[in-house]
Amino acid sequence: MQAQGNPFRSEIESLIKADDLNGLLRKAGELHGHWCNYLAYGVKAGYYAIKEMGVTNTGMEEIIAIVETNNCFSDGVQMVTGCSFGNNSLIYRDWGKTAVTVSRRDGQAIRIALAPAFEDSRGEEYPRAYELFYKIVARREPAEPEEYAEMMQLFSELSVKELSVPFDKMFLIKKTTIDMPQYAPIFDSKRCSVCGENAMATRLVEKEGKYFCLGCAGEKYNMLSGGGIQLKS
Numbered sequence: 001m002q003a004q005g006n007p008f009r010s011e012i013e014s015l016i017k018a019d020d021l022n023g024l025l026r027k028a029g030e031l032h033g034h035w036c037n038y039l040a041y042g043v044k045a046g047y048y049a050i051k052e053m054g055v056t057n058t059g060m061e062e063i064i065a066i067v068e069t070n071n072c073f074s075d076g077v078q079m080v081t082g083c084s085f086g087n088n089s090l091i092y093r094d095w096g097k098t099a100v101t102v103s104r105r106d107g108q109a110i111r112i113a114l115a116p117a118f119e120d121s122r123g124e125e126y127p128r129a130y131e132l133f134y135k136i137v138a139r140r141e142p143a144e145p146e147e148y149a150e151m152m153q154l155f156s157e158l159s160v161k162e163l164s165v166p167f168d169k170m171f172l173i174k175k176t177t178i179d180m181p182q183y184a185p186i187f188d189s190k191r192c193s194v195c196g197e198n199a200m201a202t203r204l205v206e207k208e209g210k211y212f213c214l215g216c217a218g219e220k221y222n223m224l225s226g227g228g229i230q231l232k233s
Contacts, residue, residue, distance in 0.1 A: 009056065009059075015027065024079070024080055028076045028079040031078065036072050036156075037158050037162050039072045039075055040076065040163055041076065045171065049112060057082035065081050066178075068096070098114040111176055112171050115170060118169060129154035132150060192216050195215070203221075
């Protein structure tokens with residue numbers, strides 16, 4: 001792995017170099033707010049891609065990650081790869097699959113997807129954790145504080161256990177080539193004639209020589225929420 005000498009990524013790069021998946025999971029927990037198995041899967045996928053491709057990230061779009069889900073997996077990917085929305089190297093493909101493609105600027109890429117048979121077996125492997133998950137999170141049923149604490153503890157424990165599962169059992173892994181997107185363009189900002197706030201020129205509506213942000217113009221816009229990308233107004 002080529003060292004870039006980036007002080008902002010030094011801890012993450014050291015953990016990757018040392019093959020310290022537990023350390024990477026701890027770092028991902030700082031972003032995600034808790035540990036769970038899908039966070040662990042994102043950590044492992046990001047780690048595998050970075051190690052296999054021999055890349056580092058300075059946040060300047062030299063590598064990108066294309067995630068296909070907005071669940072916990074994506075936070076693990078972001079922390080380990082350093083690709084994020086803010087540095088324009090995280091792309092969200094709204095396919096609802098627990099998968100990521102990590103690519104170098106030359107288009108050489110690797111796609112890592114959670115293996116269906118492995119994913120389908122987790123409920124049998126950890127029945128109590130999934131029982132509590134479906135009750136508390138999926139169905140939003142009332143739960144005792146002790147049940148919530150038990151669920152969080154069980155998922156913390158199983159996330160660490162999942163780190164030791166062989167990569168070829170957990171993932172479908174394929175080397176590929178993609179058409180890399182151009183570097184993120186820089187757009188001018190203009191001031192909305194109603195709210196007085198600046199907005200990117202590409203997100204403004206012009207009427208009679210005045211500019212209006214999408215909110216003030218009452219226009220529809222795309223919003224990413226827990227349900228994926230939706231058109232809102």
